[in-house]
Amino acid sequence: MTKRTPLYDLHIEHNAKMVDFAGWDMPIQYSTGIMAEHHQCRQKAAIFDVSHMGQVVLTGEDVGAKLETLCPQAYATLKEGKARYGFFTNEQGGIMDDLIVSNAGDHFFVVVNAALRDQDIPHMRDNLDGVSVTEIHDHALIALQGPASEAVLSALLPGAADLKFMETLQAPIDGVPCRISRLGYTGEDGYEISIPETEAIRLTKLLLEHEDCALAGLGARDSLRLEAGLCLYGNDIDQSTTPIEASLGWAIQKRRKEEGGFPGASVVQKQLAVGAARKLVGIRPKGRAPARAGVEVQASDGTKIGSITSGCFGPTADGPVAMGYVDAAHAAPGTPVNLLVRGKVNLAEITTLPFVAQNYKR
Amino acid sequence: MSTTYYSEDHEWITVSGDTAIIGITTHAAEQLGEIVFFEPKDVGDEFDKGDDIGVVESVKAASEIYAPVTGEIVEANGELEDNPGKLNEDPEAAAWLYKIKISDASELESLMDADGYKALIA
Numbered sequence: 001m002t003k004r005t006p007l008y009d010l011h012i013e014h015n016a017k018m019v020d021f022a023g024w025d026m027p028i029q030y031s032t033g034i035m036a037e038h039h040q041c042r043q044k045a046a047i048f049d050v051s052h053m054g055q056v057v058l059t060g061e062d063v064g065a066k067l068e069t070l071c072p073q074a075y076a077t078l079k080e081g082k083a084r085y086g087f088f089t090n091e092q093g094g095i096m097d098d099l100i101v102s103n104a105g106d107h108f109f110v111v112v113n114a115a116l117r118d119q120d121i122p123h124m125r126d127n128l129d130g131v132s133v134t135e136i137h138d139h140a141l142i143a144l145q146g147p148a149s150e151a152v153l154s155a156l157l158p159g160a161a162d163l164k165f166m167e168t169l170q171a172p173i174d175g176v177p178c179r180i181s182r183l184g185y186t187g188e189d190g191y192e193i194s195i196p197e198t199e200a201i202r203l204t205k206l207l208l209e210h211e212d213c214a215l216a217g218l219g220a221r222d223s224l225r226l227e228a229g230l231c232l233y234g235n236d237i238d239q240s241t242t243p244i245e246a247s248l249g250w251a252i253q254k255r256r257k258e259e260g261g262f263p264g265a266s267v268v269q270k271q272l273a274v275g276a277a278r279k280l281v282g283i284r285p286k287g288r289a290p291a292r293a294g295v296e297v298q299a300s301d302g303t304k305i306g307s308i309t310s311g312c313f314g315p316t317a318d319g320p321v322a323m324g325y326v327d328a329a330h331a332a333p334g335t336p337v338n339l340l341v342r343g344k345v346n347l348a349e350i351t352t353l354p355f356v357a358q359n360y361k362r
Numbered sequence: 363m364s365t366t367y368y369s370e371d372h373e374w375i376t377v378s379g380d381t382a383i384i385g386i387t388t389h390a391a392e393q394l395g396e397i398v399f400f401e402p403k404d405v406g407d408e409f410d411k412g413d414d415i416g417v418v419e420s421v422k423a424a425s426e427i428y429a430p431v432t433g434e435i436v437e438a439n440g441e442l443e444d445n446p447g448k449l450n451e452d453p454e455a456a457a458w459l460y461k462i463k464i465s466d467a468s469e470l471e472s473l474m475d476a477d478g479y480k481a482l483i484a
Contacts, residue, residue, distance in 0.1 A: 034421045035396040219395075219422050288399050288446070290419050313398040313421045320399075342401070342417065 005051035006140040006197035010204060014215055022115035024052035027217040037216035038223050038315040041186055042356070045146035046216035047204060054117030055139055055194060058108040058124070060131035067101065067108070070127055072243065072262040074253035078103045083168045083181050085251050088123060093242040093264030093271070096123070098233050100192075102168040102181060109168070109179060111141070111192070113233050140200035145190035145224075147359060148212040153180075153191055155210055156203075160191070165360040173203055186221065187228025187358045227314045227321055229282060229353030235293055236280060236309040236323055244271035245325065247280045247353070279331040282351040283308060283322040283339070289346055290320040291339045297326055298338040298345075305330045305337070317355045326350065367470055368479035369430040374454055377470060383458045384430060386418065389483045391453040395420040400446045402438035402459070409433065411469055416459065418449060427459065431469040437461040 002025040011018065016027035027049065029037060040046045058067075065076040073086035080103050088096035097116040102109040112120045117135065124133045144153060153160040156173050157180065163169060168181035179194040195203050207213055222232070231237045237246045242264070249257075249272065256262065260269055285291050292311040299305050311322030322339075330337065335350040364378040372390035376383045391397065399419040409415050414426040415435070439458050442448060448457040464470075474482065 028422075029395065033396055038421070223421055288443075289401060290399060290424070292424060313419065315421065 003052075005049055006200040007049045007051060007142070007204060010201045010215075011049065016215075016217060019218070021218060022052060022113075024114060026052060027215070029217040029219045030215050032214070034217070034219035034223065035315050037214070037220035040214050041146045041188060041216055041220060041224055042316050043146070044212040044214070045144060045148035045152045045190070045210070046214055046220070047207060048143040048145065048216055048218075048221050049140070050143050050192070051140040051200070052114040053141055054112040054114065054120065055136040055141060056110040056112065056117075056121060056124070057134045057136060058110060058128070058131050059106070059134075060128070063108045063128070063131055064103065066128045066131055068256070068261060070123070070263065071101075072252045072256050072265070072268060073101070074256050075101055075108075077255075080105045081167055081169060083166045083183055087237075087243065087248070087251070088120065089243070089262055089264045089268070090239055091263050092239075093244075093267030094239040095233070095237045095241055095243060095246065096120070096239060098231065098237065100181075100183065102179075104168065104170065104179070109194075115234065136194075138197050139194045140197050140204075141192060141194050142200070142204055143184050143186075143190060143192045144207060144213070145184045145186040145188045147189055148210075149188070149190040150361070152207055152210040152213045156206060163191075165189075165362045174206060176203055178203070182361065185228075185230055186224035187230065187354060187356060188224070189359055189361045223312050223314060226310050226312055226323065227317055227354060227356040228358055229323070229355065231280070231323075232310055241280075241325070242268055242271060242276065244268055245276040245278055245280060275328055277328055278306060278325045279328050280309070280323060280325055281331050281333075282353040282355060283311075283324055283337065283348050284351045284355070285320040285322065285339060285346055285348040287346060288319065289341055291322050291341050291346065291348065295322075295324075296340040297324055297348075298340060299330055300336055300338065302338065308339070314355055321355045322348075323353070367430070367473035367475065368482075369428070369473055370482065371428040371430070373427065373430045375430045375470075375473065377464065377467075380464050380467065381436065382431070382433070382462050382464055384460050384462060385458040386427065386449065386453050387479070388453050391450050394418060394425055395422060397446045397449040400442040400449065400459070402442075403435055405435050405437060407435045409435070418446070430473060432465040433462040434465070435460050436463055
């Protein structure tokens with residue numbers, strides 16, 4: 001039996017096509033379709049239900065410093081009101097999950113992937129001494145994303161414009177206490193809002209009253225994040241990929257790179273010094289044929305150099321886009337490669353990420 | 363004089379003598395969502411009933427087209443290369459996939475008529 005989010009009835013009301021995603025009954029798209037929902041988010045504003053993700057509250061002494069024993073991020077120095085992308089690493093330097101950690105003042109607020117809450121929560125309970133780890137089950141989480149997000153939220157929360165990218169605050173929206181964070185996973189400006197479940201549909205409907213705001217499903221979320229060059233856990237990153245291989249070195253702060261002190265630090269530090277054998281890169285197929293996860297990537301001479309981990313047709317890029325791992329020797333932007341799609345060779349090129357410029361309000 | 367049949371794999375086939383035009387049904391196009399790419403097989407390719415005879419791709423996924431009967435590809439709809447979205451607009455007419463030559467007309471007996479197909483997708 002799949003689980004339902006607090007917004008389930010709203011999805012049905014909007015004729016969503018529902019699918020099982022990590023054990024949750026989630027909208028893959030609404031009647032408008034993936035393409036229109038994708039453009040809605042890039043051009044105006046879209047609301048995604050991401051309530052399936054795990055929302056966790058950490059309380060205790062020195063939570064940030066203790067998180068540093070599990071993550072390569074500088075969470076000890078994360079200031080109150082700030083959020084930071086990060087990941088749990090294993091002893092081999094592989095990524096156990098990626099997450100967003102926010103310093104909410106009297107607690108830390110952590111959002112983890114839906115499929116991995118049953119790994120991550122025990123992992124934190126077992127390893128964060130003196131920290132109380134509590135999953136919040138009674139809150140929805142919505143992502144309001146797109147260039148009009150600020151205008152949409154400002155109609156209900158006058159201070160919305162003052163919040164900067166990767167900042168978070170607790171504030172009432174129409175009298176309902178919410179946690180509002182200026183971040184997301186589409187490459188666009190926007191907010192993620194944690195809402196008490198009993199008010200989730202009412203507040204989401206209030207946001208949807210804005211003429212520039214509409215619902216979008218997981219299908220559009222996937223094409224948006226891929227165009228933005230953002231990794232999907234389970235596709236592009238997993239226990240066997242290190243942050244350096246995944247081109248996520250930017251998410252490890254300088255002090256942590258130097259000091260280490262996180263699981264798998266020796267592996268990560270060695271790769272930082274001498275480079276990783278393989279790299280996650282952008283891959284742009286020539287022509288119109290999408291190349292999807294699992295497609296073999298070859299050098300021009302036909303030798304296998306890697307494989308695609310995410311691929312789709314990018315509505316904003318107006319063509320196929322993909323990410324995948326290739327041998328470091330072939331990872332330079334501009335390198336011509338072959339993609340083996342259904343037994344046929346399609347030409348492609350290694351590119352920089354993202355495919356569509358990120359549009360954050362810093 | 364032509365007759366249209368439907369397959370369980372959601373293709374239509376309009377037969378005139380030993381030639382036919384085939385395509386995907388409106389229902390199939392709706393299920394696939396916005397179609398962004400059609401990869402046809404080559405003219406002259408011979409295929410058995412049930413073989414994969416090309417792929418249509420939506421934003422989300424790739425789906426194979428299965429031959430409703432045994433035959434040979436005579437022509438592929440070239441317009442779909444530049445405008446695959448036509449498969450969403452008019453899948454049962456302008457956005458046909460192939461003209462084919464039918465090898466064994468008796469295979470048509472296993473297909474459905476319009477009412478049968480309507481019942482299948484109801």
